Amino acid sequence: MLGTRRLTSRNAMLSGATAVAALLATYGWASAASAQTTIKVGYSSAYVFDEDADSVSYWNDIKKEFEAAHPNVTLELQPHGGTDTDEMNAIALQYRSPSTTPDVIQLPTTYIGQFQSSGYLLPLDKYLSSSAFWNRFPKNIQDEGRIDGSVYAADIGENNTGMYYNKEMLQKAGIAVPWSPHNWDDILTAARAIKEKVPGVVPLWIAAGTSAGPTGVLQGSGAVIFSSKTPIIYDTKTKKYVIDSPGLRDVLQFYKDVYSAGLGAQLSDLFSPKAVAVPVSLMAQQKLAIALGSNWYGGAWKEKNRHWAEAATAAGATAFPTSQGQSPGQGGTLGGWDVAISKASKNPDLAWDLVNLLQQRKYMVFIATKAGFVPPDTEVAKSPDYVNYAPPFNGEFATFLPYDKLLPSNDGFAVWARGIEEATGQIAQDPTTSVSAALKTLHDTVVNQLGADEVETMQ
Amino acid sequence: MGSDTRFQLGHRQDKPRFELSSAALLALPGGFLFFLFVGPIVYALFLGFTNLQLIGPHAQRWWFTGLANPTRLMHDTVFFTSVKLTLIFVVGSGMVGQTLVGLALALLMRRSLMPIRLSVGVLVVAAWVIPEVTAAFVWYAFSQAGGTLGILTRSPHTNFLFSAPMTTVSVANLWRGTAFSMLVFSAALRNIPSEVLEAADVEGASRFRRLWSITLPLLGPTLVTNLLLVTILNLSDFTLIYTLTQGGPGNSTMTLPVYIYQEAFNYYELGYGTTISLVLILIGAALSLLFVRTSRSAA
Numbered sequence: 001m002l003g004t005r006r007l008t009s010r011n012a013m014l015s016g017a018t019a020v021a022a023l024l025a026t027y028g029w030a031s032a033a034s035a036q037t038t039i040k041v042g043y044s045s046a047y048v049f050d051e052d053a054d055s056v057s058y059w060n061d062i063k064k065e066f067e068a069a070h071p072n073v074t075l076e077l078q079p080h081g082g083t084d085t086d087e088m089n090a091i092a093l094q095y096r097s098p099s100t101t102p103d104v105i106q107l108p109t110t111y112i113g114q115f116q117s118s119g120y121l122l123p124l125d126k127y128l129s130s131s132a133f134w135n136r137f138p139k140n141i142q143d144e145g146r147i148d149g150s151v152y153a154a155d156i157g158e159n160n161t162g163m164y165y166n167k168e169m170l171q172k173a174g175i176a177v178p179w180s181p182h183n184w185d186d187i188l189t190a191a192r193a194i195k196e197k198v199p200g201v202v203p204l205w206i207a208a209g210t211s212a213g214p215t216g217v218l219q220g221s222g223a224v225i226f227s228s229k230t231p232i233i234y235d236t237k238t239k240k241y242v243i244d245s246p247g248l249r250d251v252l253q254f255y256k257d258v259y260s261a262g263l264g265a266q267l268s269d270l271f272s273p274k275a276v277a278v279p280v281s282l283m284a285q286q287k288l289a290i291a292l293g294s295n296w297y298g299g300a301w302k303e304k305n306r307h308w309a310e311a312a313t314a315a316g317a318t319a320f321p322t323s324q325g326q327s328p329g330q331g332g333t334l335g336g337w338d339v340a341i342s343k344a345s346k347n348p349d350l351a352w353d354l355v356n357l358l359q360q361r362k363y364m365v366f367i368a369t370k371a372g373f374v375p376p377d378t379e380v381a382k383s384p385d386y387v388n389y390a391p392p393f394n395g396e397f398a399t400f401l402p403y404d405k406l407l408p409s410n411d412g413f414a415v416w417a418r419g420i421e422e423a424t425g426q427i428a429q430d431p432t433t434s435v436s437a438a439l440k441t442l443h444d445t446v447v448n449q450l451g452a453d454e455v456e457t458m459q
Numbered sequence: 460m461g462s463d464t465r466f467q468l469g470h471r472q473d474k475p476r477f478e479l480s481s482a483a484l485l486a487l488p489g490g491f492l493f494f495l496f497v498g499p500i501v502y503a504l505f506l507g508f509t510n511l512q513l514i515g516p517h518a519q520r521w522w523f524t525g526l527a528n529p530t531r532l533m534h535d536t537v538f539f540t541s542v543k544l545t546l547i548f549v550v551g552s553g554m555v556g557q558t559l560v561g562l563a564l565a566l567l568m569r570r571s572l573m574p575i576r577l578s579v580g581v582l583v584v585a586a587w588v589i590p591e592v593t594a595a596f597v598w599y600a601f602s603q604a605g606g607t608l609g610i611l612t613r614s615p616h617t618n619f620l621f622s623a624p625m626t627t628v629s630v631a632n633l634w635r636g637t638a639f640s641m642l643v644f645s646a647a648l649r650n651i652p653s654e655v656l657e658a659a660d661v662e663g664a665s666r667f668r669r670l671w672s673i674t675l676p677l678l679g680p681t682l683v684t685n686l687l688l689v690t691i692l693n694l695s696d697f698t699l700i701y702t703l704t705q706g707g708p709g710n711s712t713m714t715l716p717v718y719i720y721q722e723a724f725n726y727y728e729l730g731y732g733t734t735i736s737l738v739l740i741l742i743g744a745a746l747s748l749l750f751v752r753t754s755r756s757a758a
Contacts, residue, residue, distance in 0.1 A: 118512075411514070
């Protein structure tokens with residue numbers, strides 16, 4: 001019995017080894033037979049475009065064109081659902097192993113610094129210098145991918161900030177249109193007049209609270225900070241985050257003025273997880289007079305579910321002014337979606353061909369109109385295909401672009417963003433909160449996470 | 460030679476048999492156990508003392524940082540808030556809330572008519588078997604401004620996730636998780652011999668007296684086991700709170716699992732997030748030991 005059993009187990013082992021050998025042989029044969037190269041691209045399928053169908057057709061067209069131009073190459077599309085943060089988390093996990101790392105990734109501007117500092121991205125300078133499109137990008141957009149002198153990511157569409165207003169409501173309140181406020185007091189004056197003379201509408205939307213994450217800063221408080229006396233969030237000289245400055249104090253006082261006079265939106269709307277999109281719907285429903293918002297509202301009003309047919313004539317757009325009208329007169333944030341090549345890519349030249357394809361005019365116009373971006377290429381931004389898609393807003397926001405500034409994108413920004421959002425949220429929730437108390441909230445959150453030596457007070 | 464003696468004596472059935480040759484066979488499943496369970500725990504223990512990031516300067520270049528993370532933890536005010544909130548959640552919503560409501564339901568259902576028992580059972584268990592994220596969305600809609608809860612309490616403009624966030628998530632969790640305790644207690648009640656209760660009835664014991672002196676003492680061991688399981692289930696609960704509030708407004712519902720997620724996947728501090736998760740393991744282990752002790756002394 002014993003002997004037989006041993007024999008059986010040896011047989012089993014032998015046959016196991018044969019199977020493994022056979023498997024290896026098959027695998028080797030298969031990989032030798034196919035000279036097919038695969039380029040993998042990871043992107044956000046649910047957050048970039050307004051409608052998922054547009055995302056599908058955009059990427060399918062790109063795949064078709066890329067594969068037609070490169071016969072033995074397969075472009076593997078790797079869509080990621082959820083928000084921008086969800087996409088970044090999924091891709092960050094893929095980067096933990098070179099075998100799962102995609103060749104090309106689509107990433108929001110605020111993440112470039114973190115991926116670059118991880119050592120994950122390939123410098124693109126040698127490709128960009130010989131490319132046709134790069135020279136047509138304004139310097140502030142080129143700079144969003146530039147770290148320590150090298151460029152690691154190229155923009156494919158920008159978001160920037162400005163104000164939208166309902167012309168009829170402003171006129172009812174006795175304010176002349178087209179409206180162009182010259183300082184923050186002009187905004188408060190208009191909002192107060194609306195509160196008094198146009199009952200039942202929210203006078204002014206200005207994002208507060210933590211619900212939208214870093215995007216809440218990009219499309220809200222960041223624009224106010226960049227229009228203040230000290231438009232600095234991260235001091236690049238000292239490499240520290242600013243947690244107190246004359247400008248920040250003015251910003252929080254502005255929030256206090258808005259919310260203590262009851263000029264702001266309801267807290268449940270401000271603090272809703274969908275807060276970023278709320279002002280778009282409120283304006284379409286004639287429930288909101290003025291919004292500090294993002295460039296994509298005009299395109300969103302062309303959609304079915306938040307349609308506002310008269311938007312082009314009933315609403316106006318204007319730049320967000322500096323606090324006291326000081327030079328340059330207006331300010332805002334800049335941050336969009338970029339594409340980058342992984343350092344781990346085995347085929348960087350092919351990856352570059354894909355990046356280059358994404359920058360072609362037809363794709364840039366498609367994503368700018370269907371996702372709501374200002375095209376980074378100045379010629380495309382002036383082109384009729386783009387400007388006439390959502391007039392007058394697309395054209396207006398393109399003119400704001402040179403005044404807009406980038407948010408920091410290093411690994412401390414998520415913490416600082418949370419800190420400032422807790423501070424603005426605190427004021428919106430309880431407008432009796434003093435500016436110093438709100439600054440203490442910012443200080444406590446940032447120091448608690450980053451440490452006391454990573455922050456500074458600016459005079 | 461060894462086999463000779465064995466054949467002469469025959470197999471002894473009264474002693475645990477161990478043969479050296481079987482050690483080799485046992486090594487395989489033993490190794491699996493080690494790599495699948497002990498390995499990750501030891502690895503996590505190690506990661507908790509490093510500066511590993513998901514993305515950032517320490518994503519690829521990370522190292523052992525000694526006591527840096529525990530020191531940071533000791534000065535982390537959000538962490539202490541988080542421990543407090545976790546205990547409120549586990550004790551208030553889980554150990555007290557789910558256990559008491561589950562027990563009450565089980566007791567009442569025992570005495571009720573078949574159709575009522577069946578329909579109540581189905582309803583309560585339904586809340587438990589639907590995916591947690593679905594339950595969270597139901598409660599999100601229920602507690603919004605203009606939601607059913609606001610209409611019922613005649614305050615239609617109140618957003619309860621904002622005005623009373625911790626209470627709302629705790630009640631939502633109680634609603635969702637009660638079925639588990641109810642099922643455990645229902646099963647235990649069926650095992651209480653009816654003769655004992657009938658005898659007490661004959662002796663003229665009141666209904667309350669029978670519950671207090673017979674049913675509850677007999678349920679003792681079940682109660683302890685249930686508390687242990689409820690604690691483990693609630694301590695690591697993430698989905699419900701994250702879906703409802705993401706830990707907010709501010710940090711007012713930031714329980715440890717949500718805070719760990721925030722550190723690891725919003726701030727990308729994998730190392731520090733792991734340090735906090737080690738504390739969560741410690742709290743869980745301490746509570747479990749307490750229950751096991753109690754159940755031993757009770758038995």
